Amino acid sequence: MSDIIQLLPDSVANQIAAGEVIQRPASVVKELVENAIDAGATQIKINLKDAGRTLIQISDNGCGMSDTDARMAFERHATSKIKSANDLFAIRTMGFRGEALASIAAIADVELHTKQHDQEIGTFIHISGSKVQKQEATACANGTNFLVKNLFFNVPARRKFLKSNSTELKHIINEIQRIALANPEICFSLIHNQQPIYELGQDNIRKRVVALFGKNINQNLIPVETDTSLIKIKGYIGQPKHARKTFGEQFFFVNGRYMKHPFFHRAVMQAYEKILPPETIPSYFLYFEVDPGNIDINIHPTKTEVKFESESAIWQMIQASVREALGKFNVVPSIDFDQAGSIEIPMPKRDHSEIQPPSIKIDPTYNPFETEKKYSGGGSSYQPQEKSQVEHWEKLYQDFEKETEILQPKQEENLEIEHSDQFSGKTFIQFKSKYILSPVKSGLMVIDQKRAHERILFENFMAVLASSEVASQQQLFPHTFELGADDAELLRSMLEDLKSLGFDIRDFGNNSFIINGTPGMLDSSSPLEIIESLLEDMKSTASNLKEKAKEKVAASLARASAISYGSSLKPEEINQLIDQLFACTEPNFSPSGKQVLTIMPIEQFEKLLR
Ligand code: ADP
Numbered sequence: 001m002s003d004i005i006q007l008l009p010d011s012v013a014n015q016i017a018a019g020e021v022i023q024r025p026a027s028v029v030k031e032l033v034e035n036a037i038d039a040g041a042t043q044i045k046i047n048l049k050d051a052g053r054t055l056i057q058i059s060d061n062g063c064g065m066s067d068t069d070a071r072m073a074f075e076r077h078a079t080s081k082i083k084s085a086n087d088l089f090a091i092r093t094m095g096f097r098g099e100a101l102a103s104i105a106a107i108a109d110v111e112l113h114t115k116q117h118d119q120e121i122g123t124f125i126h127i128s129g130s131k132v133q134k135q136e137a138t139a140c141a142n143g144t145n146f147l148v149k150n151l152f153f154n155v156p157a158r159r160k161f162l163k164s165n166s167t168e169l170k171h172i173i174n175e176i177q178r179i180a181l182a183n184p185e186i187c188f189s190l191i192h193n194q195q196p197i198y199e200l201g202q203d204n205i206r207k208r209v210v211a212l213f214g215k216n217i218n219q220n221l222i223p224v225e226t227d228t229s230l231i232k233i234k235g236y237i238g239q240p241k242h243a244r245k246t247f248g249e250q251f252f253f254v255n256g257r258y259m260k261h262p263f264f265h266r267a268v269m270q271a272y273e274k275i276l277p278p279e280t281i282p283s284y285f286l287y288f289e290v291d292p293g294n295i296d297i298n299i300h301p302t303k304t305e306v307k308f309e310s311e312s313a314i315w316q317m318i319q320a321s322v323r324e325a326l327g328k329f330n331v332v333p334s335i336d337f338d339q340a341g342s343i344e345i346p347m348p349k350r351d352h353s354e355i356q357p358p359s360i361k362i363d364p365t366y367n368p369f370e371t372e373k374k375y376s377g378g379g380s381s382y383q384p385q386e387k388s389q390v391e392h393w394e395k396l397y398q399d400f401e402k403e404t405e406i407l408q409p410k411q412e413e414n415l416e417i418e419h420s421d422q423f424s425g426k427t428f429i430q431f432k433s434k435y436i437l438s439p440v441k442s443g444l445m446v447i448d449q450k451r452a453h454e455r456i457l458f459e460n461f462m463a464v465l466a467s468s469e470v471a472s473q474q475q476l477f478p479h480t481f482e483l484g485a486d487d488a489e490l491l492r493s494m495l496e497d498l499k500s501l502g503f504d505i506r507d508f509g510n511n512s513f514i515i516n517g518t519p520g521m522l523d524s525s526s527p528l529e530i531i532e533s534l535l536e537d538m539k540s541t542a543s544n545l546k547e548k549a550k551e552k553v554a555a556s557l558a559r560a561s562a563i564s565y566g567s568s569l570k571p572e573e574i575n576q577l578i579d580q581l582f583a584c585t586e587p588n589f590s591p592s593g594k595q596v597l598t599i600m601p602i603e604q605f606e607k608l609l610r
C-alpha cells in the first residue's frame with residue numbers, strides 16, 4: 001500500500017490557522033491595529049465599509065517595511081518581534097506569533113502599501129487567498145496602509161456565519177475601545193461607511209475614557225493608584241451610583257495589553273460590596289504594570305487571557321486598592337485607612353479558596369430593561385424637589401396607619417428596601433398589573449401606574465432640559481438602525497432636542513442612525529425600542545403648536561419609556577414609584593393631562609354594600 005500522509009499546502013494550512021486567529025472583521029481590525037502600534041505609529045486610521053465585510057483599511061504612520069520584509073510578513077511564523085524562545089518571557093509587543101498577516105491573506109484580498117521613513121520609494125503588494133498577485137515599487141506615504149477586502153470570500157461557511165452589520169460593528173468598536181484605552185497617547189480615527197465614529201486625539205487616560213464613554217462619566221471617576229514591588233496599579237474606577245446593570249465599562253490592562261480576568265473582576269466586585277445598587281456592575285479602567293516575566297500571555301490564541309504568578313496576592317492588592325480609592329472619596333465611610341500606602345499583603349496562597357471571592361450570579365433570562373424601567377422613575381440623579389406635595393399627601397394617612405396594620409403584607413423583601421422609606425407603614429397593592437391601590441383616611445386611593453411613571457419621567461426630563469446638564473450614558477455597543485424615509489425625517493427633526501435630553505444619536509445618512517448614548521435616567525439596553533415608540537407617539541399625538549418642541553419631546557419620551565400596563569411591580573418598586581410621584585410638582589396629572597390618581601370615598605363603598 002502506498003503512503004497516504006502528505007504535507008498540507010501552505011494556503012490550506014494558513015486557512016486553518018486563520019480559523020483560529022480571524023473569527024470576524026473585528027479580529028482583522030485588532031491584528032492590524034496592534035501591528036501598527038508595534039510599528040511605533042502615533043496615528044492610526046481605521047476605515048470600514050459594511051462593518052468590515054467589504055473593506056477594512058488600516059493606515060499608520062509607523063516604521064513601515066522594506067520590500068523584502070513586506071513580502072516576508074505574509075509568511076506564517078514570520079515575525080520581527082521575537083527571535084528566540086527566551087524572548088517569549090519578556091514580551092512587550094502586541095503581536096509575536098507571526099500568524100496574523102498570513103491568516104488574513106489566506107481568507108481575503110489584501111493590498112499593502114508600505115514605506116520606511118528613510119526610503120524614497122515604497123512597496124505595493126497584492127495577495128489574495130495566500131497567492132501573491134502583484135508586487136511592485138510604488139510611491140506612497142511613510143508608514144503602512146493595509147486594505148483588506150472581501151473578507152472570507154473563499155470560506156463561504158465563515159462568511160455566512162457573520163452576524164448583522166450592526167453586530168459586527170459592535171465587535172469592532174469593542175476592540176477599538178480596548179486598544180484605544182490601552183494606548184491613550186496614540187491618535188485613532190474610526191470611520192464606518194464614511195461616517196466618523198471616533199476621532200481620538202492624544203490623551204491621558206482620563207481624557208481617553210471620557211472621549212470613549214461620554215462626558216458624563218468624568219465626574220464619576222475615582223482615581224486608583226498603588227505601587228508595590230509586585231505590581232503597579234493605576235487607573236480609574238466609577239462611583240457606585242454610576243454602576244450599570246449591563247457589562248460595558250470594565251477594563252483591565254496589563255503592560256499595555258487588554259485582558260479579561262474574571263478572578264480579578266471579583267476582587268473589584270468585592271471591594272464594592274454592599275455599596276452598589278442591586279445587580280449592578282461598577283465601571284473600572286485599571287492598568288497593571290508587572291514584570292513581563294511574571295505573566296504568561298500565551299495561553300489563548302486571541303490573547304486576552306493572561307496568567308499571573310502570585311495571583312492571590314495580586315487579587316488582594318486589587319481589592320485593597322479599589323477599597324482605598326472608594327474610601328478616599330468617602331464612598332465607604334467605615335474603613336480605617338491608616339494602612340493606606342502600606343497595604344498588608346498576605347503570603348501568596350496557591351489555593352484561591354482562602355479568599356472566597358463572592359460568586360457572581362447570572363440569570364440569562366434577566367432583561368435589565370424590564371426591571372430598570374420599573375426602577376428608573378428617577379434614576380440616581382433624581383432629587384425630589386417639592387417637599388410640600390409629600391407632606392400634603394402624608395395627610396391622607398393621618399391617624400390611619402394603626403387601622404391598616406393588619407393589612408400589612410409580611411414580606412421579607414421589606415427588610416431589603418434601601419430606599420428612604422418615607423411612606424413605610426402604608427399598604428400598596430398592585431391590581432391587574434395596572435393600578436396601585438392604597439387605603440387612605442377617606443377611602444381607597446387608585447393610582448394609574450403608567451401615568452404615574454410618565455409624570456415622574458416627564459418632570460425628570462424637564463429638569464434635565466432646564467439644568468442643561470445632560471446626563472447621557474454612552475452605549476458600549478452603539479445601536480445602528482435604519483428607518484423609513486418619513487420616520488427618519490421625523491427623527492432628524494428631533495435630534496437636537498433629544499440631545500439635550502441625553503440621547504446621543506448620529507445621522508449616518510441613507511436614513512440610518514447610530515445611538516451612541518441614552519439618557520442616564522433610562523435603561524440603556526433597549527434604546528431602539530424607546531426610539532420606535534417615541535416616533536409612534538410623536539406621530540399619533542396631534543401637534544399643538546403652542547406646546548414647546550422640547551416639552552413635546554420630553555412628554556413623548558416619558559410616554560414611550562414609562563412602565564407599561566401589565567408589568568408587575570415588586571413592593572420596593574411600588575414604594576419608589578409612589579415616593580417619586582408625590583415628589584413631583586404635579587402628581588395628579590400625566591404630562592398629557594390625564595388623571596393619575598383618584599380616591600374612591602368610603603361612602604361609596606358603604607353605598608355599594610348597603
Ligand atoms: P506578529 O505581529 O505576530 O509579528 P504579523 O503576522 O501580525 O505577526 O506581522 C508580521 C510582521 O509584519 C511583523 O512582525 C512586522 O515585522 C511586520 N508588520 C506587520 N504590520 C506592520 C505595520 N503596520 N508596520 C510595520 N511592520 C508591520
Ligand code: MG
Pocket residue numbers: 031034035094095096098100101
Ligand atoms: Mg501582529
